[in-house]
Amino acid sequence: MRLVLRAAEATGATELIDVSGAHVDSCLYHGEASLDFVDRLVDGGARVGIPTTLNVGAVDLIHPETYRGDPRTAERGRLLMDRYRALGARPTFTCAPYQLADSRPSLGEQVAWGESNAIAFCNSVLGARTNRYGDFLDIAAAITGRVPYAGLHRTDARRATIVLRLAPDVPDALRDADVLFPVLGIVLGRRAGSAVAAIDGLARGQSEDRLKALGAAAASSGSVAMFHVVGSTPEAPTLEDALHSGQPNAVEDIGLAELRVARDQLSTARGDRLAAVSLGTPHASAAQLRGYAALIGERRVHPDVHCLISTGRDVLVSQPQAAGRLRDAGVELLVDTCSYIAPILRRTDGAAMTDSAKWAHYAPGNVGVDVAFGSARECIDSAVSGRVVRDGSLWGDA
Amino acid sequence: MSGVSGRALVLDEPLSLWGGMDPATGELIDAHHPQRGARLTGRVVVMPSGRGSSSSASVLAEAVRARTAPAAILLCEPDLILAIGSAVAEELYGVAVPIVVLPADRLAAIRDGTALLIGRDGSVKTA
Numbered sequence: 001m002r003l004v005l006r007a008a009e010a011t012g013a014t015e016l017i018d019v020s021g022a023h024v025d026s027c028l029y030h031g032e033a034s035l036d037f038v039d040r041l042v043d044g045g046a047r048v049g050i051p052t053t054l055n056v057g058a059v060d061l062i063h064p065e066t067y068r069g070d071p072r073t074a075e076r077g078r079l080l081m082d083r084y085r086a087l088g089a090r091p092t093f094t095c096a097p098y099q100l101a102d103s104r105p106s107l108g109e110q111v112a113w114g115e116s117n118a119i120a121f122c123n124s125v126l127g128a129r130t131n132r133y134g135d136f137l138d139i140a141a142a143i144t145g146r147v148p149y150a151g152l153h154r155t156d157a158r159r160a161t162i163v164l165r166l167a168p169d170v171p172d173a174l175r176d177a178d179v180l181f182p183v184l185g186i187v188l189g190r191r192a193g194s195a196v197a198a199i200d201g202l203a204r205g206q207s208e209d210r211l212k213a214l215g216a217a218a219a220s221s222g223s224v225a226m227f228h229v230v231g232s233t234p235e236a237p238t239l240e241d242a243l244h245s246g247q248p249n250a251v252e253d254i255g256l257a258e259l260r261v262a263r264d265q266l267s268t269a270r271g272d273r274l275a276a277v278s279l280g281t282p283h284a285s286a287a288q289l290r291g292y293a294a295l296i297g298e299r300r301v302h303p304d305v306h307c308l309i310s311t312g313r314d315v316l317v318s319q320p321q322a323a324g325r326l327r328d329a330g331v332e333l334l335v336d337t338c339s340y341i342a343p344i345l346r347r348t349d350g351a352a353m354t355d356s357a358k359w360a361h362y363a364p365g366n367v368g369v370d371v372a373f374g375s376a377r378e379c380i381d382s383a384v385s386g387r388v389v390r391d392g393s394l395w396g397d398a
Numbered sequence: 399m400s401g402v403s404g405r406a407l408v409l410d411e412p413l414s415l416w417g418g419m420d421p422a423t424g425e426l427i428d429a430h431h432p433q434r435g436a437r438l439t440g441r442v443v444v445m446p447s448g449r450g451s452s453s454s455a456s457v458l459a460e461a462v463r464a465r466t467a468p469a470a471i472l473l474c475e476p477d478l479i480l481a482i483g484s485a486v487a488e489e490l491y492g493v494a495v496p497i498v499v500l501p502a503d504r505l506a507a508i509r510d511g512t513a514l515l516i517g518r519d520g521s522v523k524t525a
Contacts, residue, residue: 003485010481025452031421031460036490114452134455134479136486193412193447194475223412223449223477268429362417364429 003140004147011131013148017110019130022048022142023097023122025055025114026135027084028341029077037136038083041143049145052089053097055115056283057081060336061093062313069343077342089142093336094312096212096283098126107234110153112141116225117282117358120215123226125208127234129153132225152226158235159244160228162192166201167255174256174394175202179375181210182357185217186262187254194223198242204231209285216282217357260395266360266373269351272388276347276369277301277379278339280310281356286319288376292331293322295380301330302386306346308332308339331383340366351388355379401517402496403525404469407441408510409433415461415480416453424466442514443468444505448477458483462493470496470516474505498522 008016026034058077060066067074085091097103097113098121105111105128113122113130114137122128131151133141141147151157164187166175174180188197199214206229218224228236236242279292292309301307309326313335316323323333339345340363345352351372354360360373372388381389410432413419418428424439438461448454458480461467467487471480480497488494496516504522508514513525 002489003482006485007478007482010476010478012476026456028453028456030416030453030456031463033460033463033487033490034456036463037459037486040490116452119452132452132479134452134482136455136459137478137482138452193449220414220451221449223447265430361430365417365427 001144003137004144007137008148011148011150013150015149016146017149017153018145019050019110019112019141019147021050021103021105021111022052022138023055023113023115023118024052024084024089024138024142026139027054027057027081029058029080034080035076038080041139042083042086046087046143048088048142050142052142053092053100053103054084054089056095056337056341057093058337058342060334062335066332066334066344067342068346087139092312092314094283095338096285096312098122099283099285099312100314112138112147114138116219117212117216119225120219120227121212123152124215124228124233125211132223158196158226159246160196160198160242161249162195162197163239163248163251164188164191164197164199165251165253167253169256170259171396177375177394178210179355179394181213182217182355183259183263184254185214186221186266186357187258188214188227189218189220189222189224191252192218192222192224192227194225196226196228198228198230198236198239200230200239202229202232206232209288212282213357220358220361256396263373263395266357267371268364269370269372273350274305274353274382274387275350276345276352277305277307277383278352278354278359279376279379281338281340281354281359283315284309284311286315289315289319289322289326292376292380293325295377296326296329296331296384299329299384301383304386305383306332307383308334308344310334310338343367345369353379353382353388401515402469403513403515404440404442406508406510406512406514407436407438407443408508409443409445412445412447412449414449414451414454415457416451419457419461421457421461421464421466424461438468439466441468442470442472442516444472444508446505447473447475448480452479455479455483455486458495459487459490462487462491462495467495470498472498472500472505472508472522474500474502496520
């Protein structure tokens with residue numbers, strides 16, 4: 001409770017409100033401080049007071065052999081995951097709790113979520129309300145069921161203050177390609193910082209998977225906790241709705257040149273030498289698993305390439321057919337963790353290719369690998385051929 | 399405690415401590431950050447805002463435990479994630495990293511390398 005009050009002080013809130021659920025990120029091991037903190041809670045007899053899901057941890061508990069780092073760190077990471085379970089949280093171990101049918105808060109519901117991509121999805125795509133709850137505060141909110149009434153819990157803070165319009169030179173085919181969304185998210189994060197922006201100029205009814213990729217990228221390049229996509233997110237049926245009928249502080253265009261630069265900056269690898277392909281950041285949805293299975297078809301992963309897909313344990317068991325096809329093709333399926341937060345990759349002596357801007361953003365610093373960013377199709381084709389395969393046609397590359 | 403002191407490290411872009419700082423060494427490791435390789439330990443880190451991951455609170459607390467943490471962080475907008483990381487570090491290890499919010503013009507006036515004193519009341523003075 002002391003932490004919740006400290007948070008109220010820091011945000012200037014004068015009252016606390018009830019939250020109906022929590023998503024806790026503190027179960028990922030960052031060093032002994034992680035355990036020192038949870039031990040304090042466990043020793044004090046704490047239990048979560050509201051339904052609580054857990055974010056990824058350091059180890060895939062179902063496939064522990066996938067961990068290739070220091071066994072002591074793995075053991076400490078596993079211990080931390082156990083401790084949070086002992087506090088009464090559900091062992092979901094996914095960064096995409098919104099893909100669990102029973103963990104999707106409804107429009108307007110007040111919750112306390114950690115994990116930057118989940119926060120962005122919760123506010124933007126579900127229309128439920130959370131602030132950016134960092135480690136420690138997320139579990140404090142889960143235990144007390146209370147948070148400061150501040151920021152995005154309040155209606156007025158959810159108004160778009162910036163409008164970002166796709167410029168006329170962005171080709172229609174690119175506007176309707178999955179690969180646009182992670183790249184657009186990087187630009188969104190840079191332009192918006194921590195502000196709420198409304199994106200205008202996309203077809204109505206964009207899929208959850210596209211909005212997920214957009215938000216995960218924006219929360220990596222910026223501190224985006226909420227965005228509107230006009231015609232696709234629930235608080236923005238129209239641009240006027242996103243603006244709460246007010247005037248934006250800025251209206252800016254995003255053109256093809258800026259998107260191409262953002263795309264190119266996601267790749268740090270040079271040449272076409274390929275070591276690994278990592279998909280499923282944030283954790284792949286059921287539809288994405290089926291999509292990856294369909295893309296690879298009857299082909300097999302090249303023997304020199306480590307190809308893996310991260311997903312939630314619950315999503316994985318719901319998709320036995322796609323999972324079977326992918327495993328038969330030589331794809332490793334990883335749950336409970338992710339390949340950019342733990343030493344999972346078998347090889348780092350060539351590019352690691354990904355369709356995730358978030359993975360591309362963090363992997364070079366976290367696991368010391370050079371990244372080649374591409375579409376899901378480019379990633380799968382590369383995994384099969386054993387070298388980085390590109391198709392620049394969507395982007396109007398020469 | 400009378401406050402903390404350190405030389406300013408003015409970052410050209412916001413930094414997420416998680417994925418951006420190695421708490422074992424205090425080094426800036428974000429491959430996309432222009433100041434990759436800089437050491438944050440003992441410095442008064444100056445940046446417009448925090449960024450990115452909600453795990454940064456843990457990284458800050460772990461850096462305090464490992465004695466690699468910045469002396470203080472100066473921002474121009476409040477950052478709850480860093481504030482909580484600092485509060486937990488104080489609770490567990492008795493050392494807080496002051497997270498101070500300054501008006502943008504004052505923040506912009508701070509030159510890299512300037513020796514600064516951060517008071518317990520959040521005051522920022524040139525040493």
